[in-house]
Amino acid sequence: MLSRAPVRAGHIVLSGVEKTFVRGLRKTQALNGVDFEIGEGEFVAVVGPSGCGKSTLLRLVSGLTAPSAGSVHVGGEEVDGPRKDTGIVFQKATLVDWRDILGNVMLQLELRGIEGPEHRERARALLTAVGLGNFMDRYPRELSGGMQQRAAIARGLVHQPTILLMDEPFGALDALTREQMRLDLEGLWIRDRMTVFFITHSIDEAVLLADRVIVMTERPGTVDSVFEVDLPRPRGLAARKDPRFADLVDKITQIFLTRGVLDEHRSSLAS
Numbered sequence: 463m464l465s466r467a468p469v470r471a472g473h474i475v476l477s478g479v480e481k482t483f484v485r486g487l488r489k490t491q492a493l494n495g496v497d498f499e500i501g502e503g504e505f506v507a508v509v510g511p512s513g514c515g516k517s518t519l520l521r522l523v524s525g526l527t528a529p530s531a532g533s534v535h536v537g538g539e540e541v542d543g544p545r546k547d548t549g550i551v552f553q554k555a556t557l558v559d560w561r562d563i564l565g566n567v568m569l570q571l572e573l574r575g576i577e578g579p580e581h582r583e584r585a586r587a588l589l590t591a592v593g594l595g596n597f598m599d600r601y602p603r604e605l606s607g608g609m610q611q612r613a614a615i616a617r618g619l620v621h622q623p624t625i626l627l628m629d630e631p632f633g634a635l636d637a638l639t640r641e642q643m644r645l646d647l648e649g650l651w652i653r654d655r656m657t658v659f660f661i662t663h664s665i666d667e668a669v670l671l672a673d674r675v676i677v678m679t680e681r682p683g684t685v686d687s688v689f690e691v692d693l694p695r696p697r698g699l700a701a702r703k704d705p706r707f708a709d710l711v712d713k714i715t716q717i718f719l720t721r722g723v724l725d726e727h728r729s730s731l732a733s
């Protein structure tokens with residue numbers, strides 16, 4: 463059921479969502495009975511076992527995939543195809559190698575028919591905000607993986623999306639770059655307050671970034687639990703020392719231990 467509150471552009475509602483992939487005789491049920499809402503401007507992270515349907519959820523919200531049953535609404539409208547008001551960042555930056563970094567970010571605008579000096583200025587400002595101010599005229603091959611991913615985040619935000627969908631955006635980065643990217647993303651979100659749907663394998667990252675963390679069950683994935691993260695913002699580096707951080711990470715870890723997704727005593731090295 464949709465809530466009765468006034469519907470806002472960045473408001474996401476999933477109701478009874480199921481997704482089954484069929485190829486020949488093989489059926490894979492990825493999601494089963496998924497219900498949740500994300501408020502406009504809210505930052506929600508999803509954690510769950512590998513293969514539980516997290517990426518599928520993100521693709522459903524983006525309109526790249528349709529549900530087998532149930533519905534996805536964004537801003538009060540049923541999602542029935544790719545949406546213009548959405549930005550997506552995947553684990554791999556996938557920049558085009560024949561354009562410099564500014565050109566890659568501008569491509570997002572050009573594909574939408576948005577062009578003008580103020581948009582070029584926004585692209586430059588975003589690249590500066592993610593630490594690439596001095597690299598706008600470089601080509602992707604001239605940048606490290608972390609720098610390319612920064613450019614991908616700027617590209618995901620340049621058209622001022624109401625909703626930012628992120629599928630393990632920091633998954634391929636080293637720990638230090640990952641921490642910096644988290645700080646940068648929180649800063650951008652506090653400034654622009656877009657709705658963020660963020661998939662991660664890192665419980666720490668989910669708790670450090672999100673207003674709420676959705677924990678998924680194993681496949682077919684559904685919502686296991688939802689945790690409110692009551693940590694002050696900006697969370698910065700200090701949040702790791704907050705006892706509430708450790709408490710939430712522990713609670714979520716316990717869920718995975720109880721469900722057998724994590725096993726403290728199993729070692730693949732044991733003979």
Ligand SMILES: Nc1ncnc2c1ncn2[C@@H]1O[C@H](COP(=O)(O)OP(=O)(O)OP(=O)(O)O)[C@@H](O)[C@H]1O
Nearest residue numbers: 483490491492511512513514515516517518519681
């Ligand atoms: N296009 C597809 N065709 C067939 N099966 C698919 C397709 N996309 C996903 N699946 C299956 O659906 C299930 C969920 O996949 P999905 O990628 O959403 O999981 P995930 O939670 O994001 O996984 P991971 O954490 O490992 O990235 C998996 O069993 C996967 O094999």
